[in-house]
Amino acid sequence: MSTIVVVGAGPQLGYAVGRRFAAEGFDVALIARTRSTLEKVADQLAAEGTRVEVFPADITDRTALLAALTEVEQRLGPIDVLEYSPAPTPTDLSAAPIVGALDLTVDAVLAQLDLFLLGGVAAIQHVLPGMLDRGTGTILVTSGAGSGPLIAPHVANIQVATAGLRNYLLNLHAALAGTGVYAAHVAIAAFIGQGAPTSQPDAIAEAYWQLHRDRSAPELLIEDLPADYLDKGLADKFTDD
Secondary structure, eight states: OOEEEEETOOTTHHHHHHHHHHTTTOEEEEEOSOHHHHHHHHHHHHHTTOOEEEOOOOTTOHHHHHHHHHHHHHHHOSOOEEEEOOOOOHHHHHHSOOOOGGGOOHHHHHHHHIIIIIHHHHHHHHHHHHHHHHTOEEEEEEEEGGGTTSOOGGGHHHHHHHHHHHHHHHHHHHHTTTSSEEEEEEEEEEOTTSSSGGGSHHHHHHHHHHHHHHOOOSEEEEEEOOTTTTSGGGGGGOOOO
């Protein structure tokens, strides 16, 4: 039985990705900060016949994150697919507010690095050696499209961190050529669950499955933003997982 671990699992995209891979016979491990949220998602998946377990951990606490990934391996076996899709909660944004490009400071960037870049590097480097040893595995990392494909100056501190994560994934994709391990970045320029059919969780999850199956593209852009996205008034809709 194969295992997918969804890091940053929430009730929209995290649930949909788990459900799509479970339909192909995967066991599902869910990692996020809040146990109650994870258990609600897990209950939905379990009701559909999925073998699913939860592993509460704060992504910004790398010791806790690595311990959770280790526990996944102990309980469900080797991790075949890592899906990393962190999103700031309202509490996160209160503690470390969104800062635009004109007002960017070192501290404003540092506050985002743990969640996006450093957590992603830690998670990937935990699963990567085993994948390389087995000659197979998939790493899918999600961020907002402001990481590169889209310019969003009103959320500059987040985009600096996610741009580093995107760059890492694109380079990792190239470095893994011929190893049997596949890595790709998914850039989401959409409010998940709103707008066009392509921005619905199930549609995005299907795109993830196709990336895993086809194992070729270094990046996928999912684009469905309103024309006035760059208005600062839309910044409060940045979190949607």
